[in-house]
Amino acid sequence: xxxxxxxxxxxxxxxxxxxxxxxxxxxxxxxxxxxxxxxxxxxxxxxxxxxxxxxxxxxxxxxxxxxxxxxxxxxxxxxxxxxxxxxxxxxxxxxxxxxxxxxxxxxxxxxxxxxxxxxxxxxxxxxxxxxxxxxxxxxxxxxxxxxxxxxxxxxxxxxxxxxxxxxxxxxxxxxxxxxxxxxxxxxxxxxxxxxxxxxxxxxxxxxxxxxxxxxxxxxxxxxxxxxxxxxxxxxxxxxxxxxxxxxxxxxxxxxxxxxxxxxxxxxxxxxxxxxxxxxxxxxxxxxxxxxxxxxxxxxxxxxxxxxxxxxxxxxxxxxxxxxxxxxxxxxxxxxxxxxxxxxxxxxxxxxxxxxxxxxxxxxxxxxxxxxxxxxxxxxxxxxxxxxxxxxxxxxxxxxxxxxxxxxxxxxxxxxxxxxxxxxxxxxxxxxxxxxxxxxxxxxxxxxxxxxxxxxxxxxxxxxxxxxxxxxxxxxxxxxxxxxxxxxxxxxxxxxxxxxxxxxxxxxxxxxxxxxxxxxxxxxxxxxxxxxxxxxxxxxxxxxxxxxxxxxxxxxxxxxxxxxxxxxxxxxxxxxxxxxxxxxxxxxxxxxxxxxxxxxxxxxxxxxxxxxxxxxxxxxxxxxxxxxxxxxxxxxxxxxxxxxxx
Numbered sequence: 001x002x003x004x005x006x007x008x009x010x011x012x013x014x015x016x017x018x019x020x021x022x023x024x025x026x027x028x029x030x031x032x033x034x035x036x037x038x039x040x041x042x043x044x045x046x047x048x049x050x051x052x053x054x055x056x057x058x059x060x061x062x063x064x065x066x067x068x069x070x071x072x073x074x075x076x077x078x079x080x081x082x083x084x085x086x087x088x089x090x091x092x093x094x095x096x097x098x099x100x101x102x103x104x105x106x107x108x109x110x111x112x113x114x115x116x117x118x119x120x121x122x123x124x125x126x127x128x129x130x131x132x133x134x135x136x137x138x139x140x141x142x143x144x145x146x147x148x149x150x151x152x153x154x155x156x157x158x159x160x161x162x163x164x165x166x167x168x169x170x171x172x173x174x175x176x177x178x179x180x181x182x183x184x185x186x187x188x189x190x191x192x193x194x195x196x197x198x199x200x201x202x203x204x205x206x207x208x209x210x211x212x213x214x215x216x217x218x219x220x221x222x223x224x225x226x227x228x229x230x231x232x233x234x235x236x237x238x239x240x241x242x243x244x245x246x247x248x249x250x251x252x253x254x255x256x257x258x259x260x261x262x263x264x265x266x267x268x269x270x271x272x273x274x275x276x277x278x279x280x281x282x283x284x285x286x287x288x289x290x291x292x293x294x295x296x297x298x299x300x301x302x303x304x305x306x307x308x309x310x311x312x313x314x315x316x317x318x319x320x321x322x323x324x325x326x327x328x329x330x331x332x333x334x335x336x337x338x339x340x341x342x343x344x345x346x347x348x349x350x351x352x353x354x355x356x357x358x359x360x361x362x363x364x365x366x367x368x369x370x371x372x373x374x375x376x377x378x379x380x381x382x383x384x385x386x387x388x389x390x391x392x393x394x395x396x397x398x399x400x401x402x403x404x405x406x407x408x409x410x411x412x413x414x415x416x417x418x419x420x421x422x423x424x425x426x427x428x429x430x431x432x433x434x435x436x437x438x439x440x441x442x443x444x445x446x447x448x449x450x451x452x453x454x455x456x457x458x459x460x461x462x463x464x465x466x467x468x469x470x471x472x473x474x475x476x477x478x479x480x481x482x483x484x485x486x487x488x489x490x491x492x493x494x495x496x497x498x499x500x501x502x503x504x505x506x507x508x509x510x511x512x513x514x515x516x517x518x519x520x521x522x523x524x525x526x527x528x529x530x531x532x533x534x535x536x537x538x539x540x541x542x543x544x545x546x547x548x549x550x551x552x553x554x555x556x557x558x559x560x561x562x563x564x565x566x567x568x569x570x571x572x573x574x575x576x577x578x579x580x581x582x583x584x585x586x587x588x589x590x591x592x593x594x595x596x597x598x599x600x601x602x603x604x605x606x607x608x609x610x611x612x613x614x615x616x617x618x619x620x621x622x623x624x625x626x627x628x629x630x631x632x633x634x635x636x637x638x639x640x641x642x643x644x645x
Contacts, residue, residue: 026077041417044069048203052386063191064104066199070424071100078142103132121181129184140429155436171440189435194427201302204385207416212250215396220361221246227354234338235345236268241286245327248290254515254523257287266530280527281541288515292323299423300482313375318563329548329583340593367392430483447492465489473514481511502556513549516542544590559616578613585610595635605631
């Protein structure tokens, strides 16, 4: 059985990617313009690799060069208006591209003078600073979207209007010179931690992902998933879950994952008999988990390591069990739906042999294994990613069928530079938000307001934080969402005694799950575009399947051992067992089937029984198990009454 998507499925996937993933909707240049842009992208990647090999530059300079390359490419690749020609450059884009490069490079050229002046800005500084800030905001509009720009403008307005705000949020206000100086000429604003992480760790991990994609690792994952799970009940849906989980180890984009694996898996699911709204939902829910799956998580995970002050490998370790629980939850959901709809797997004689796949292409996974080893062994994320990039090229060369040509290796450099632009711009724009927060102290004020709103109680605080993260995530990328919520909501949770890593993981998870939460569920919309289903119904189904992601963050807070925070073997085992049983109950309730289709009473028993097991306490466990027992007993009695097939 071949796993090549049909031309129609491939076209739908490409259209969905361009429609729902703004980062992929670029101008397709050819001729000397295209070659020039390619050359700049390659030089950008080489600069990043060079600094990784021989040491990064001074923080401000490293980030300024990174932003200069990024803005230059953004304005040449993303048009001012979507209606403009996709083949030609407009004069305004060229002007903005050169200004976008000039503003950050002004810092590089004047660095010694700026340091000696120690915060005192001249008129020319002010001009370049204003140009730089405006071009970062416009780049965010083009690449990320208006919701991000709206949030940035609201924070900027707050910086100016501090004296006129309600007493709880009031501050003395900033003038234009103070704001520009802080946001553009220090490492507290645009050139703050987010851009610093983008200019080091994130770029190299995205470049690593680009090379793994070029080696054909994605096809290997789909084929091996097919061989392992294709024969099972509801096989293609389980293939989607497994392949998306594997793809998630190297990719951090929900919509890109849907387009990449969905062009294979969604038609397979529909052919087997899955409803098109459910087929799109399976892929959307599974692909969204890509940002949660180590070792290459979403860009926000690298920021988390910096904000929390722990090595990235600790974030990876903390995220491993929750990610496995998430994908297990989706697996349970698709299995129960297959049982409810009586959907069979693919005949074994139509499936590829797992051993043959491993013999032919198993070597492509070597870099992934090595990067995990390097991170665990104490290598910095930069060095680990750098060696993994080199190894991905060498590993692919072990067989002629996967060997990369010099042209493909160079193309990987180009692809890596272009793939980082969305994260780069989001990080720069998020830096503006952080700059306003640090200058005005609004973060602590909003945290205090959140505590007042929740009455100082933990569960209401968690609930309001969840709602804020999901709403922001509907229009703001995960990176910016995490930056905002980690500076506003996470401090409130920490004040209530929640471990710092658990608080940050809580907001990180809910920022990601917004991709499958209606009404704006971009991953679900992409899935529906491929399946031909209804976007809203696909989003609702995806939310049901991804129910684990709504539950697991509460486990972070209530039972931090799941994040390897002061763990004991017995404690972790207890949490895992109760969480898994709880997810089975909740999934059965939402799908409407466990052993047989459920009644309304059985749904209620299974849902609340499962929910109580999420809180790993003796009383809640006893009540939860009791409710599940009665729900399962009722199911068993119903099945006994049915005629045997």
